Amino acid sequence: MxxxxxxxxxxxxxxxxxxxxxxxxxxxxxxxxxxxxxxxxGVNWSFVCSEYYQFNNINQFYISGSPILITKEEGNVKAFSGICPSCSNLLHLSVLYSTCKCLNCGNDYNFQNKIGDLTLVEMPLALKTDGYYVGQANNPKHNR
Missing domain, CATH: 1.20.5 (Single alpha-helices involved in coiled-coils or other helix-helix interfaces)
Incomplete structure (x- = not known):
């Protein structure tokens, strides 16, 4: 050598x-x-689901009493708050049409076409060893 x-x-x-x-x-x-x-x-990580969960295009979960919308598109998973940022009411979800709408102020968003007048608040989502976790602020006022 x-x-x-x-x-x-x-x-x-x-x-x-x-x-x-x-x-x-x-x-x-x-x-x-x-x-x-x-x-x-001030972020708390809450368990959402197993990593083997079969996501639809749009899914709704309730974590600590707050609605969370989770979308999956081409393997990319994102989490959004299920509360209207304009009036703080719950968003109505239509899985069939892949839309969500605030019945109070009338704003809506279509996830397939990515159009609408509703601005969704994205939340941190992490894949850890035992599943998906969503990050929520300690103070619920921060989620709005």
């Missing part, structure tokens, strides 16, 4: 050893940082 090849192999082995030793500490620090950030921002 050439001396040059020997040093290359030594370098690879050294870096792999360092990586395997420090990787758990880095992951632990990242988890702590994520929890601290959530605490500062």
């Amino acid at each position: 050439k001396r040059e090849d020997f040093f290359k192999e030594m370098k690879k082995g050294f870096f792999n050893t360092l990586k395997s030793v420090y990787e758990p500490f880095i992951e632990e620090d990242l988890e702590k940082l994520e929890k601290t950030t959530d605490r500062i921002l």
